[in-house]
Amino acid sequence: MSDNPTSSITRRAFLGRIGAVSGAAVMYQAMSALGFAAESSYAGPIELKGAPRGTSVLILGAGYAGLVAAYELSRAGYKVKVLEYSHRVGGRAWTLRGGDEFTELGGFKQKCEFDAGLHFNPGAWRIPYHHHGILDYARRFKVPMQSFNQVNENAYLHSTKAFDGKPQRFRHVRSDFKGHVAELLAKSLNQGGLDAELTGEDREKMLAAMRSWGVLDKQYRYVASHAVDGSRGYQIDPGGGLMAKPESSTPIDPKTLVDSGLWKYLVTDHDYEMGQAMFEPAGGMDRIPQAIYSEIKPLVQFGAKVVKIDQDDHGVAVSYIDAAKGGDPVVAKADWCLCTIPLSILSQIPMRAGEPMLSAISAAAAYVASTKVGLQFKRRFWEEDERIYGGVTYTDLPITMISYPMQGQNLPGKGVLLGAYAFGPNSYTFASLDPAERVREAVRLGAQIHPQYTKEFENGVSVAWHRSPFTLGCFAPWRGDTRDKHYDNLCQIDGRIALAGEHASRLPAWQEGAILSSLDAISRLHARIVSNASEKKNG
Amino acid sequence: MAKEILFRLSRRVAAVVAVIALCASGFASAADTDKVPPPEKLVSGGKFVGEDGAVLYHAVCQGCHMPDAKGAEGAGHYPALAADPKLASSLYIALTVLKGRKAMPEFGTFLSDAQVAAIVNYVRTHFGNQYSDALSAADIAKFR
Numbered sequence: 118m119s120d121n122p123t124s125s126i127t128r129r130a131f132l133g134r135i136g137a138v139s140g141a142a143v144m145y146q147a148m149s150a151l152g153f154a155a156e157s158s159y160a161g162p163i164e165l166k167g168a169p170r171g172t173s174v175l176i177l178g179a180g181y182a183g184l185v186a187a188y189e190l191s192r193a194g195y196k197v198k199v200l201e202y203s204h205r206v207g208g209r210a211w212t213l214r215g216g217d218e219f220t221e222l223g224g225f226k227q228k229c230e231f232d233a234g235l236h237f238n239p240g241a242w243r244i245p246y247h248h249h250g251i252l253d254y255a256r257r258f259k260v261p262m263q264s265f266n267q268v269n270e271n272a273y274l275h276s277t278k279a280f281d282g283k284p285q286r287f288r289h290v291r292s293d294f295k296g297h298v299a300e301l302l303a304k305s306l307n308q309g310g311l312d313a314e315l316t317g318e319d320r321e322k323m324l325a326a327m328r329s330w331g332v333l334d335k336q337y338r339y340v341a342s343h344a345v346d347g348s349r350g351y352q353i354d355p356g357g358g359l360m361a362k363p364e365s366s367t368p369i370d371p372k373t374l375v376d377s378g379l380w381k382y383l384v385t386d387h388d389y390e391m392g393q394a395m396f397e398p399a400g401g402m403d404r405i406p407q408a409i410y411s412e413i414k415p416l417v418q419f420g421a422k423v424v425k426i427d428q429d430d431h432g433v434a435v436s437y438i439d440a441a442k443g444g445d446p447v448v449a450k451a452d453w454c455l456c457t458i459p460l461s462i463l464s465q466i467p468m469r470a471g472e473p474m475l476s477a478i479s480a481a482a483a484y485v486a487s488t489k490v491g492l493q494f495k496r497r498f499w500e501e502d503e504r505i506y507g508g509v510t511y512t513d514l515p516i517t518m519i520s521y522p523m524q525g526q527n528l529p530g531k532g533v534l535l536g537a538y539a540f541g542p543n544s545y546t547f548a549s550l551d552p553a554e555r556v557r558e559a560v561r562l563g564a565q566i567h568p569q570y571t572k573e574f575e576n577g578v579s580v581a582w583h584r585s586p587f588t589l590g591c592f593a594p595w596r597g598d599t600r601d602k603h604y605d606n607l608c609q610i611d612g613r614i615a616l617a618g619e620h621a622s623r624l625p626a627w628q629e630g631a632i633l634s635s636l637d638a639i640s641r642l643h644a645r646i647v648s649n650a651s652e653k654k655n656g
Numbered sequence: 657m658a659k660e661i662l663f664r665l666s667r668r669v670a671a672v673v674a675v676i677a678l679c680a681s682g683f684a685s686a687a688d689t690d691k692v693p694p695p696e697k698l699v700s701g702g703k704f705v706g707e708d709g710a711v712l713y714h715a716v717c718q719g720c721h722m723p724d725a726k727g728a729e730g731a732g733h734y735p736a737l738a739a740d741p742k743l744a745s746s747l748y749i750a751l752t753v754l755k756g757r758k759a760m761p762e763f764g765t766f767l768s769d770a771q772v773a774a775i776v777n778y779v780r781t782h783f784g785n786q787y788s789d790a791l792s793a794a795d796i797a798k799f800r
Contacts (some may be wrong), residue, residue: 588731
């Protein structure tokens with residue numbers, strides 16, 4: 118977007134820039150079409166009846182898809198075994214706490230130094246209210262949930278190129294942008310500029326709406342007043358007794374606001390996918406997978422690296438080696454297989470399957486990049502100094518955002534926040550750094566928004582998902598065209614093998630996608646098994 | 657007794673070797689990272705910045721292929737680029753960077769033609785690779 122050289126912005130330029138905002142809405146619609154924002158079609162707990170006695174299912178991977186399948190299939194009477202590469206369950210639903218150690222690809226080791234009671238979710242970290250499947254599992258396993266506020270009116274929007282790099286409060290940008298748009302529309306209505314669209318009573322109703330929505334005065338102006346303070350906040354808040362009288366705050370002028378580009382972050386305020394209410398399990402995202410795991414513990418074998426997946430008309434044979442020591446492969450046999458291995462890795466494992474499934478695996482194997490950094494500070498200065506409780510600050514710095522913890526709010530003491538959540542090229546540059554350098558960079562950059570960082574920082578951890586040994590990236594990169602061509606082939610049962618995971622869902626990267634994919638795959642697998650068994654019996 | 661002395665001795669030798677290895681790798685990475693700008697100078701408007709092959713390798717490639725270009729092995733693997741005979745074909749490498757291949761994402765949208773050429777030329781002349789036929793930006797443009 119080019120800067121407007123005139124001192125007062127023209128109506129045309131201003132409306133043009135609003136068009137750029139609706140561009141964001143159009144982009145969001147496009148994302149919905151790709152399956153990024155669909156409501157979960159979870160229809161309640163599944164009941165798999167009539168499992169043929171003694172039928173075995175081998176499950177590859179103990180992330181959400183594998184855990185849910187192991188739980189439901191074993192309940193239905195199947196003989197289940199789970200092979201998991203790492204030494205924990207949950208996959209990308211992962212929580213780091215003090216004392217945890219982990220090693221990235223390349224051998225880079227980290228030890229989490231957080232104080233007791235503090236944690237950081239380096240992968241999945243929030244659950245929308247419309248993700249019914251994961252919420253239902255949390256409810257069934259009585260995992261306590263707490264609110265996760267994506268939008269915080271008092272958090273910041275920050276651009277290094279605007280306001281001399283000074284972060285702006287979300288409520289100021291939100292209120293002022295709305296107010297200025299309402300004023301322009303009202304002006305246009307009053308000058309007859311929209312007579313082709315609205316006349317008479319309709320015009321009057323729209324004027325009333327603009328006045329109410331934008332908090333305009335009687336002359337349809339968006340100017341400092343206590344009414345506007347009620348939207349964007351006061352300069353001096355009302356107090357008690359003989360304290361100073363409340364003082365009005367001053368709106369940001371329209372040109373500065375539009376030129377700042379900060380309005381582009383306002384889309385988070387009316388976003389279906391991240392709209393309120395959102396949740397997180399109290400104490401860490403891994404509480405839900407841990408709860409499911411507690412029901413199926415004896416079924417899971419850790420440290421098993423799958424090296425070959427074979428099948429014939431009678432069953433599957435999966436070769437695996439000890440993930441740490443290597444050695445000769447061991448073969449696990451079963452009647453059927455549910456494979457939840459991420460496509461990035463599955464594309465490298467020799468597998469006997471038809472060309473349609475193999476092509477589909479390769480089509481979405483180049484996983485999307487993301488990097489997260491968790492930082493512990495000596496005190497919760499974002500709450501004590503800046504009154505930011507939870508929510509997200511957005512920035513054009515490579516860290517992309519800072520998210521403040523939901524846990525322990527307004528208590529004295531330390532806190533851990535999300536100090537970076539980088540995507541695309543910024544994620545690659547972060548992934549290229551040593552873990553300690555990533556933390557150092559997140560602190561250095563974040564200090565532009567919170568100068569307290571420098572003094573209060575204690576320690577941090579980082580997860581660059583392209584260096585994750587068990588995923589080689591963050592999530593499957595479906596595009597509209599590749600999905601149209603390959604997605605159904607990925608989800609179809611091939612012989613005795615079915616695939617599941619977020620990659621086999623229309624909710625990419627979401628835990629709900631992994632759960633729905635798993636429930637759908639095991640339901641179809643079960644139907645196939647039951648029908649095969651009855652054919653055999655009758656034949 | 658003799659066994660114990662041998663054990664101690666071998667531990668000491670191992671420690672010395674480890675220290676030497678640490679110094680060597682320390683010097684190597686220090687020399688490389690001195691040249692690399694901080695993250696905010698490496699990306700602008702969603703694209704990588706600069707045309708220095710070494711810097712671009714650091715920013716774009718080494719997250720997966722590693723600082724020594726030897727790749728890595730986990731549940732899956734990243735191939736080594738060091739002493740890689742596949743690098744004999746500059747076109748193969750250029751196409752892989754531009755369009756991606758299996759688990760490797762496409763970088764064509766994040767990189768200019770000159771940047772792709774710089775990366776390909778850098779990798780093919782470092783890490784034990786010695787291929788002198790360089791690609792130009794114009795060569796890359798043909799594959800867009």
